[in-house]
Amino acid sequence: MTETLVPALDPAAGRPGLSRLADDDLELLLLIRHFELELLRLYGRGELNGTTHTCLGQEYVPVALRPLLGPADFVFSNHRGHGHYLARFGDAHGLLAEIMGREGAVCGGVGGSQHVHRDGYLSTGVQGESLPVAAGVALHLRRTGPGALACVYIGDGTWGEGAVYEALNLAALWRLPLLVVVENNGIAQSTPTASQMAGTVAGRAAAFGIAHRLVVSADVNEIRRELEPAVARVREGRPLVVEFVTHRLGPHSKGDDTRSPQAIRAAQENDWYGRYAHDHPEHFHRFDGPARARVRGVADEVAARPPSRWSPCA
Amino acid sequence: MRVAENLNAALHGLLDDDPTAYVLGEDVLDPYGGAFKITKGLSTRFPDRVITTPISEGALTGVAAGLALTGNTAVAEIMFGDFVTLAFDQLCNFAAKSVSMYGSRLPLRMVVRCPTGGGRGYGPTHSQSLQKHFVGVPGLALYEMSPFHDNREVFAAMVDRGEPCLFFEDKVLYTRPMGQADPLFEVRRDGGLAVVDPAVPDLAGRPDCVIVAPGGTAHRALGAMRSLLLQEEISCRLLVPSRLYPLDAEALLPYLGPVVVVAEESTPGGTWGGEVAHRIHQRAWDRLRGPVRLVCSKASVIPTAAHLEREVLVTESAIHHAVREALRG
Numbered sequence: 346m347t348e349t350l351v352p353a354l355d356p357a358a359g360r361p362g363l364s365r366l367a368d369d370d371l372e373l374l375l376l377i378r379h380f381e382l383e384l385l386r387l388y389g390r391g392e393l394n395g396t397t398h399t400c401l402g403q404e405y406v407p408v409a410l411r412p413l414l415g416p417a418d419f420v421f422s423n424h425r426g427h428g429h430y431l432a433r434f435g436d437a438h439g440l441l442a443e444i445m446g447r448e449g450a451v452c453g454g455v456g457g458s459q460h461v462h463r464d465g466y467l468s469t470g471v472q473g474e475s476l477p478v479a480a481g482v483a484l485h486l487r488r489t490g491p492g493a494l495a496c497v498y499i500g501d502g503t504w505g506e507g508a509v510y511e512a513l514n515l516a517a518l519w520r521l522p523l524l525v526v527v528e529n530n531g532i533a534q535s536t537p538t539a540s541q542m543a544g545t546v547a548g549r550a551a552a553f554g555i556a557h558r559l560v561v562s563a564d565v566n567e568i569r570r571e572l573e574p575a576v577a578r579v580r581e582g583r584p585l586v587v588e589f590v591t592h593r594l595g596p597h598s599k600g601d602d603t604r605s606p607q608a609i610r611a612a613q614e615n616d617w618y619g620r621y622a623h624d625h626p627e628h629f630h631r632f633d634g635p636a637r638a639r640v641r642g643v644a645d646e647v648a649a650r651p652p653s654r655w656s657p658c659a
Numbered sequence: 660m661r662v663a664e665n666l667n668a669a670l671h672g673l674l675d676d677d678p679t680a681y682v683l684g685e686d687v688l689d690p691y692g693g694a695f696k697i698t699k700g701l702s703t704r705f706p707d708r709v710i711t712t713p714i715s716e717g718a719l720t721g722v723a724a725g726l727a728l729t730g731n732t733a734v735a736e737i738m739f740g741d742f743v744t745l746a747f748d749q750l751c752n753f754a755a756k757s758v759s760m761y762g763s764r765l766p767l768r769m770v771v772r773c774p775t776g777g778g779r780g781y782g783p784t785h786s787q788s789l790q791k792h793f794v795g796v797p798g799l800a801l802y803e804m805s806p807f808h809d810n811r812e813v814f815a816a817m818v819d820r821g822e823p824c825l826f827f828e829d830k831v832l833y834t835r836p837m838g839q840a841d842p843l844f845e846v847r848r849d850g851g852l853a854v855v856d857p858a859v860p861d862l863a864g865r866p867d868c869v870i871v872a873p874g875g876t877a878h879r880a881l882g883a884m885r886s887l888l889l890q891e892e893i894s895c896r897l898l899v900p901s902r903l904y905p906l907d908a909e910a911l912l913p914y915l916g917p918v919v920v921v922a923e924e925s926t927p928g929g930t931w932g933g934e935v936a937h938r939i940h941q942r943a944w945d946r947l948r949g950p951v952r953l954v955c956s957k958a959s960v961i962p963t964a965a966h967l968e969r970e971v972l973v974t975e976s977a978i979h980h981a982v983r984e985a986l987r988g
């Protein structure tokens with residue numbers, strides 16, 4: 346039942362080449378990249394409180410899925426959700442204000458980095474919790490807005506939680522329009538996938554009779570093309586698990602990367618950012634500097650805002 | 660020595676002394692050593708008995724119970740105490756029940772560690788203090804880490820109980836020193852109870868107010884005691900029990916006075932402090948000038964942003980005001 350999307354090799358470079366992106370896709374990818382880099386910079390300077398999890402290296406996942414999801418669809422995100430949010434709303438100001446606790450924060454600064462709610466979008470920081478909820482939303486959508494789906498992002502490590510399986514069973518049993526997007530970055534906090542998962546995601550989906558797609562490519566156009574028909578079938582009540590083989594470029598949160606230098610190098614070599622700069626230098630450089638500047642501008646503007654307001658018992 | 664180092668040393672000591680002891684949890688292996696580095700060095704020294712688990716709080720707590728059922732000592736770490744809700748069934752319906760529901764006592768030596776509390780900007784699902792939800796489960800004991808209780812001793816007490824124990828560790832304590840450094844006060848121990856009095860003997864004997872607080876709130880209570888003493892000439896005594904439940908109310912009695920305040924990090928309603936107050940009322944009502952006063956956090960989620968989080972959690976000044984009100988009222 347598993348279908349694998351393996352990228353086409355670039356015969357000259359001996360590795361897959363990335364196809365040329367539309368301007369808005371490249372802009373969005375770079376917005377997310379520089380947003381995350383800016384967060385780490387702000388943390389480094391002590392200007393951010395608490396913790397955060399950046400999606401560095403994984404930005405292309407929600408960017409590839411963006412046009413496959415419509416406004417009637419409901420997206421569930423997780424702790425590593427800034428890319429998911431930006432791909433849906435493009436709203437760097439609101440998200441940064443949320444993370445910095447400033448006026449204009451999406452959720453008043455209450456939820457912070459990992460608890461964001463906005464129309465058709467919700468994230469929570471407790472692993473696995475969102476899947477049954479997404480199943481409930483999918484049940485609602487099937488009845489009230491046929492053709493809409495619930496999409497839920499989870500990591501490889503989150504497959505440790507029993508709620509994931511209870512939800513998959515319901516999704517298959519009730520034929521729910523549920524799209525599970527697995528960002529398998531090979532690690533959960535400090536634990537390599539091989540040390541926490543027996544078998545495979547594919548095998549687990551198969552156990553419930555749920556279709557599974559393995560995406561090895563980081564080519565946004567290619568991924569989109571391949572996934573489009575599969576996502577369309579989800580809308581007819583055939584749940585799907587799409588597993589992206591991806592790479593976490595940065596630390597789990599901040600300053601807590603205990604991986605070997607080789608493992609980090611492998612993640613860097615797979616990074617779409619460097620690869621795209623190599624494959625399409627003119628296009629890349631036309632947008633990269635401006636994206637960085639734009640994010641820096643957002644950070645300066647948001648940092649200058651007054652603290653967010655909220656009343657505890659309301 | 661900082662509290663985190665003392666706790667880490669306690670786990671090393673437990674694994675050293677007890678060949679049946681296991682430590683398990685998420686990301687507990689070296690070099691990571693746990694999200695809060697409390698398990699650092701353990702897996703290097705005891706690779707067979709320090710076990711990293713998938714993100715499966717219910718299962719890892721069940722595994723700890725299974726190890727305990729077969730005569731081992733099991734220490735499970737829940738990365739953030741908030742996620743102990745995922746282990747509630749294993750704790751409440753299996754482990755705690757099993758101690759007695761099979762007709763004769765079945766000892767289980769297991770401790771579930773719960774890094775707890777806010778003040779670090781981790782947000783609503785990573786900052787709670789869930790102690791109260793576990794109060795009153797027969798067969799389940801609750802302890803709280805404190806700077807005044809050596810963790811090796813506390814672990815020995817928990818293991819010796821032979822029933823599942825939850826150990827709440829207020830995360831802000833990790834980086835604080837063991838003991839207390841304020842020269843205004845002196846700490847002494849009476850069994851599991853730490854008693855902190857003003858260092859001036861005249862004030863120590865007859866405190867205006869007695870504050871009862873678990874370990875995680877103790878430094879905030881001490882801060883309030885300092886300002887009360889210096890600004891208002893109000894002298895207080897602080898009582899910090901290591902075991903929260905079952906509460907040894909008898910142990911508190913000799914140290915109580917006519918005015919008692921309980922301060923704890925918890926949303927209001929059905930709190931540990933309510934239990935303490937009730938037990939004190941039963942035994943010492945005649946000696947009290949009024950009912951025991953409760954200080955806890957607001958009935959609210961714990962926001963992420965620092966300026967909002969501060970409004971919600973128990974502060975020194977909230978304790979300060981509660982003591983002043985209690986003395987006036």
Ligand SMILES: Cc1ncc(C[n+]2csc(CCOP(=O)(O)OP(=O)(O)O)c2C)c(N)n1
Pocket residue numbers: 424425470471472473499500501502503504528530532533534593597685714716738739742745
């Ligand atoms: C129930 C629960 N347990 C533990 C955690 C702490 N935690 C946050 S992220 C994480 C690792 C998640 O790994 P994975 O699902 O692979 O996602 P990734 O971080 O790699 O994106 C852990 C253990 C949590 N948030 N929720």
Ligand SMILES: [Mg+2]
Pocket residue numbers: 500501502528529530531532533534
């Ligand atoms: Mg992962």
